[in-house]
Amino acid sequence: MMKRIALAASLVLALAACQDDNLSRGSTRHLVPIPSATMALMSTKGMSKEDPILVRAYKKESELEIWKRGSNGKYALLKTYPVCRWSGQLGPKNREGDRQVPEGFYTVTPAQMNPNSNFYLSFDTGYPNALDRSMGRSGGDIMVHGSCSSRGCFAMTDQNVAEIYAIAREALGAGQRGFQFQSYPFRMTAENLAKHRLDPNIAFWKNLKEGADAFEVTKQEVQVAAGRGRYEFNIDPDSASVVAQKRVQDEQEVAELVAKGEKPIKLVYHDGDTHESFRTALANVTGVTDTKLGYVSRTEGISSGPRVVALNDTGKEVPEAPPTALAFASMREVPVTQAETRAAVTEQTAPVAAAVAAPASGETPFYKKMFGGVADLFSTSSAQPLAETVQVAPAAPMKTAPAMKPMPQKRAEAASPVKVANAN
DSSP states (O other): OHHHHHHHHHHHHOOOTTBOGGGGTTOOGGGOOOOHHHHHHHHHTTOOTTSOEEEEEETTTTEEEEEEEOTTSOEEEEEEEEOSBBOSOSSOOOSTTSOOOOOEEEEEOGGGEETTBTTSSEEEOOOSOHHHHHTTOOOOOOEEESSBOOSSSEEOOHHHHHHHHHHHHHHHHTTOOOEEEEEESSOOOHHHHHHTTTSTTHHHHHHHHHHHHHHHHHOSOOEEEEETTEEEEEOOHHHHHHHHHHHHHHHHHHHHHHHTTOOOEEEEOSSOBOOHHHHHHHTTOOSEEETTTEEEOOOTTOSSOOEEEEBOTTSOBOOOOOHHHHHHHTOEEEOOOHHHHHHHHHOOOOOSOOOOOOOOOSSOOHHHHHHHTOTTTTSOOOOOOOOOOOOOOOOOOOOOOOOSSOOOEEEOOOOOOOOOOOOO
């Protein structure tokens, strides 16, 4: 009993970098109970609010997952939350002020819970960890917090972070000494690894995948240590063989995708991103406070998501050809008859390039839910981010002059559709 009281007291008194003394006076928002709908979800999955938790976050997909450990000692997914804002680019955090969201394996203890955050509620992710420090990475106070503004943090909205905070509070208050926080650049799928295979961070990301694979095979918290500039994972021999088999299968799938023509790309973000469910709602919003999202800032550049840059086999950017150049590149010299020449005077050449259509999302857009006042605005979203697409403007019609006699003329052929790798 005394242990639980001490843990609860540490949750109330713990302060982090986002502290605001004005909020500490009389605020009880850190004591708000877990919503009844989430409690019911736990019940259907055989979970209780006291069960230990584990958190996984994915930057590219802008999603954060909460897992809970059952009576069998294995973790199961409880809920997935959309991230309203993260900043920077894919890749680890290296220094103070680079606006990067860290990537790696961290631990959150009761002392890292901050009930008096400037951003409603928050908890410190634990950056820098032992590996970060060994590699000279600087900075700190990297939070999961409310609002929709990020300087290297995961901004979850006020309403979402209240629920996440409550779930973590109950698990820590029941005796969990600290929960693991796994932060990834993207979901470690074969497709993502094939697309980003030439990124300078790929060796680091493959190291992260070792830990991701260990968790997905065992469904147990990964035992992590830092050594020789990489994460070392302590896995029992039986599980290690299954993890190794998974790695071989995934590498084979990556090789097959490359053989089928999967092109290497890199994603260039204006400054981080937002979950697709927030994108339309935030497209024309900047520097305001919303009653559901909290403070919103620096939204310029997120309305269309990241720019997809094609790479050649050496990892260099492939220059983009302008639409007009694409049209003329496909033209050839052909003899034409006088009748065809006359016809060319009165007819226009069809546009050369066609727009690449974006796939439709299968669920109701989040902004419609938000402005419709639905109670579970910030509940689990299963929608995947929209595929990145590019549109090429149609070429202007070619003008031809009257011809008095047959003469050679260049006939334009429709350019092949521009292929753009989907960033799933």
